[in-house]
Amino acid sequence: MKPYSFCPICGTGLDQAMIEGRERKFCPSCSWIHYINPVPVAIAYTVNRNDELLVVRRAHEPAYNEWSLPGGFLEAGEEAEEGCLRELMEETALEGTIDSLIGIYHREVELYGSLLVLAYRVVVADDTIAINHELFDAGFYPQHLIPEVRIPLHQDIIKAASLYESVQ
Ligand SMILES: [Zn+2]
Structure with a gap:
């Protein structure tokens, strides 16, 4: 910036x-x-009924063409949970419900500066996906078949969510 x-x-x-x-x-x-204050971002760690994880391949910067979790910037006047579900809906047409807060993270990104990231675990009943222009691809994968996610923040969220799930 x-x-x-x-x-x-x-x-x-x-x-x-x-x-x-x-x-x-x-x-x-x-x-x-x-x-200069951090900009809030919501990320949706999204699972279907079979506990498969949704990963999406990004069609824009930052992390162009990388596999990631869906998410985006919160809008003014919006609850974080609403923003999280809105982003998921916009990118994939999936209607999710918030299950829990996985964690809150801070990151510095060259393109946007300081980000405050709220990562939620989201569940979907119907996992029929229709991607928008922000993505090249999206799908639900069982844990051992998830395409490689190389964005460190998203790796951290996946790790934290897996730890959380293993103690449930
Ligand atoms: Zn002035």
Whole structure:
């Protein structure tokens, strides 16, 4: 992410100073301060009735063409669970229900900066998939046949979910 150079409120060139314990850009004209906060993302670790895991092959950056778990950015005014199920629906046409929160993660991504990731375990009754333009492919796989997921965050979520399932 490129840093702001000008104030988004009044257009004045920004200065930088130590503000509340961090170097932050601020506007010397209107006093706007550029707080940089993580952007929330919801990820859906989705299983069908046979406990097969849904993995999708991404058709966009970051991680173009990589197998991953579905998910995306939360919208303003949306509950995290809603956003998680909405993303799943948009990408795969699957109607899921939230089973549990797997974990909360923080990641720095070049394209978007700081991300706060909420990973949910989602279950679907009907596993008929229709992918949208964001994906090349999607399918439910038994644990031993899951295509290789190479995104470290998604590996961590899968590992955490498997540990959770093994103690149920
Ligand atoms: Zn300003």
